[in-house]
Amino acid sequence: MNEQKKYEVIKSMADHPETANKDRAALVLGCTKRHINRMLQGYLKNGKEFFIHGNRGKKPATTISQEIRQQVIDLYRNKYYEANFEHYTELLKKHEGINICASSVMNILESVYILSPKVTKSKRKRIKHELRAQKAAAHTQKEQADIQANLVAVEDAHSRRPRCTYFGELQQMDATPHEWVPGQVWHLHLAVDDASGMVTGAWFDTQETLNGYYHVFKQILNDYGVPYKFLTDKRTVFTYKKKDAPSDDKDTYTQFAYACKQFGVELESSSVPQAKGRIERLNQTFQSRLPIELRLAGVTDTHKANEFLHSYIKEFNEKFALPLYGIKSVFETQPSQEKINLTLAVLTERTVDAGHAIQFEKKFYKMVDHKGVQVHYRKGTKVMLIKAFDGSMFVCVNDKDIYALDEIPTHEHKSKDLDADYEPPKPKKRYIPPMNHPWRKQDFSKFVHSQLHRIEEDLKSAC
DSSP states (O other), rough: HHHHHHHHHHHHHOTTTTTHHHHHHHHHSOOOOOHHHHHHHHHHHGGGGGGSSSTTTTTTOOOOOHHHOOOHHHHHHHTTTTHHHHHHHHHIIIIIIIOOOOHHHHHHTTTOOOOTTOOOOHHHHHHHHHHHHHHOSSSSSSHHHHHHOOOOOOOOOOOOOOOOOBTTTTTTEEEEEEEEEEEEEEEEEEEETTTTEEEEEEEESSSOHHHHHHHHHHHHHHTBOOOEEEEEEOOOTTTTOOOOSSSSGGOOOHHHHHHHHHHHHHEEEEEOGGGGHHHHHHHHHHHHHHHHHHHHHHSSHHHHHHHHHHHHHHHHHHHOOOOGGOOOOBBBOOHHHHHHHSSSSEEEEEEEOOSSSEEETTTEEEEEESOOOOOOOOOEEEEEEEOOTTTTEEETTTTTTTEEEEEOSSSSSSSSTTTTTTOOOOOOOOOOOOOOOOHHHOOOOOOHHTTHHHHHHHHHHHO
């Protein structure tokens, strides 16, 4: 239209030079008088063809070919489905060699009404309005069904709040259940630093368990040190409010919280999701990105998934975490591996039976000293059983003696009377940690009964 307007104005001036007004023509076309003279000369020399732009009919050098556009659509529908568009752009560059920007990917997919799982509410509303208009104009039920199938459900976002000042000041921790691989729902235990947004620990388990959070805690201690505070939800792994528990070992609060107490880490719990929005948003991000990565890596079980997390978390932090050179760290020095192993333990009270043995998890154990020789205590003796992080088991008796535990097999492996190659078992020296660790029953019981709900129970019983 601009070319036609220029042609008409300049032709009129060339046909009627006696009435031509170049100042008026410059005002009409929005150009200078000098350019009017240039167009007059071009028209007199080349005619109407002078006004045809040189780029007419040519595609820009940055035009994405129809073949690439169709490939982007097909790959998303068949291979990278459910990925958000930013993540999908990264996957195209990494795995398919297609290097285009995220806005182009968004335009290509939205042209066929494929919406991102992270689409905004305003855009979803606008797209829905367009789809309703198309649906009303559709002639067949198949067309209506195809249009409706393009809408993708969107989860609500969580509100933001200012970050903490220091790296290690606050670790938000949570576990999110999700179908990470087809047909299997696992719980991903996560910890994120509030100041930097860095994922400091991650572990897959079939359920939200103390073992999963212990693995995350151990990763933080090994990689960074002792944090200042944990912020969690009010799961029974962290806090416990049931009043009719059969025994103290059922009170799971005393396990993780007691380990935090030994390391000097504060533990705070909140049932309000907005109070720990950083970890809630991280859960959404992992649910959007990680299933696609696990599917491409061929991961089918939690063991391989936990191995995959080691490399994936490093890539994730490089992309999303804030640089640490501008944030001061308040992590304390990393404790020794022995202290970590003995502190991240499960503590429970047990009673010695008539066979001088202890029952735990449907198995029987005998107490042995550092020389491997069994020791005996009276029936009914109360002991504190300790299951360390690596699975090794110890027992504390009378708050002063520590022994190792050996499982008592149901049957002897060989008969001393009927097997010719029978050799009597020889006692083996066992490593037993020194009694400088807070495994005393008195300290543990004092911590259990110092909890708020325990104090309330004691007051009620006293009344």
